[in-house]
Amino acid sequence: MKNSLKILAFSDVHGRMDAIEKLVKDVKRRKLKFNIIVIAGDIGNPQKPKVFMEILKMISTLEKPIYFVKGNWDVNIAWEYFESAYDLDKIGPVNLGDYVIIGHGRNARPYDVAPGKKIILVTHYPPYGILDKGRKLEAPQNTLHSGLIEVNYLVDFYKPILHIFGHSHSFGGIEFFFNGTMYVNVARLDRITKSGSHIGNYCVIDIEGGKVHVNWFYLNGIWKNCGSCRRKVHLPANWRICRRCSRRRELKIEKIPDFHRLMRVKIQKISLEGKVEDLASFKVEIPVQTIKDSEILHDFVDMVLAKELRKILRKYHCIVMKIPK
Structure with missing residues (x-):
């Protein structure tokens, strides 16, 4: 495992034991080779507290270490100690030869990592603007993007060779290489057709000498x-084109100049009489290496400024409301 590593990766099971059973059978039937298993969140179902552990126990029949982060569905869990399954949020960085696997679920504070190690980052949420676009304004930030800006800062800090995540179903089953990082959206395993056929995706990620290759598979x-x-x-029987081609317009890259990395911001209060009062002056660092185009940059800056402004206004007001665009 020193220079090479094979990872079986998936996410977004949402408590579907039938999807897990089919995954285990499919992996065994194909005789796939891998060293570890990574699950990028949304393993359980909050309405079924015991199913989280049942899923981990079923996956353990593949007889490899399981590393996971929790997603937004992974609440109300009837947790039991389980020897071969590890919550990356709790145990911190894990050394695997030349590689270190680091997971962030609810904890967004970065860890110190020894220099020279190649980092594999695991989160449930995508970075904002990368393989995260949906069809509805359902994200917390009231945009089509479901990624979190906190994840962009984690990627900028670690500079991982590989980032595994889920959550954004519309871009699941796609890998995207950008600025030295292979982003892999492994959502979703519980994809089911109207006729009831399982067509969820998973992948085996092959890392050799720091180079990353992703092999996708679909149930049935x-x-x-x-x-x-x-x-x-490898595709569901009735699909004509691969996931990358179906989303190729959204995978275009625009070079963002590095001078956007540091912004100097001044916030002023102007009264009805025209009196100007300085409220705050500060610097904001933008993780430009994770920003793939100018539209994403503008949205990102808006959200960072709104977040900082909210902190300031709370010092002066009891209630602060953000009105969506």
């Missing part, structure tokens, strides 16, 4: 040539 999938890029890919 078949090998076929993508109707767009013509690559041989």
